[in-house]
Amino acid sequence: MRLLLVLAFLAVPVLEILVFVQVGQAIGVWSAIALLAAGSLLGSMVVRREGRKAWRKLQDAMQTGRMPEPGASGGAMTIAGGVLLAVPGFLTDIVGLLFILPFTQPLMRGLGARFLARRIEKLAGKAGGPGLGSPFGDPGTPFDVIRDQRSGSGPVIHGEVIRDEPGHPPARDSSRDLTGR
Numbered sequence: 001m002r003l004l005l006v007l008a009f010l011a012v013p014v015l016e017i018l019v020f021v022q023v024g025q026a027i028g029v030w031s032a033i034a035l036l037a038a039g040s041l042l043g044s045m046v047v048r049r050e051g052r053k054a055w056r057k058l059q060d061a062m063q064t065g066r067m068p069e070p071g072a073s074g075g076a077m078t079i080a081g082g083v084l085l086a087v088p089g090f091l092t093d094i095v096g097l098l099f100i101l102p103f104t105q106p107l108m109r110g111l112g113a114r115f116l117a118r119r120i121e122k123l124a125g126k127a128g129g130p131g132l133g134s135p136f137g138d139p140g141t142p143f144d145v146i147r148d149q150r151s152g153s154g155p156v157i158h159g160e161v162i163r164d165e166p167g168h169p170p171a172r173d174s175s176r177d178l179t180g181r
Helices: 002-027 029-064 073-086 090-100 105-127 142-151
Strands: 161-163 171-173
Touching: 002 029, 002 090, 029 073, 029 090, 073 090, 073 105, 090 105
Parallel strands: none
Antiparallel strands: 161 171
C-alpha cells in the first residue's frame, strides 16, 4: 500500500503535466490556464460551502446533545471533491467532479465502500487469531462482546463491592455482583 502511494505521488504530477501540455496544444495555453483557475475557484467555493454546512450540523448536534447524523459521507465526499478541484490539474478536476456531481456520487460512494471493506478485511486477516477474518460479526470478534454488553446478555462477573466512606469503616457487600444483580 505504501509503495502504491509513493508511485501515485510520483505519477500524478507527471500525468497532470502531460495532460496540461496536450490540452494546451489543443485549446491554447491561456485557455488551459483559465480552465485550471476556474476549477480551483470552483473547488474552493465548494469546500467553503460544504465545510460551513458540515460545521453547522456538528454544532447543532453538539448543542442539542445528540450524535451527528450518520449520513455524513455525502458531505465528506463533496468536500474531498472540492479539494481535488482546488488542486491544479485536469485529472484531479475530473476525479473531483466525479465526487461532487449528484449522479456520479453514489457510484463513487459504492467504490469507496468496497475499497474500505476489502482494506478492513485485509487488516483484520493480518491481525490473526480465531474469528478475525472479518470485523463484521464473525463469532469471537470484539464486536460480539460489544453487542452482548449492549443487549445485557453478556458475561456476569462476580466480585465484592467495597464501600469506602469517610468516617465509617469499610463495609463489604458480597451479595451483589458487579452488574448490580
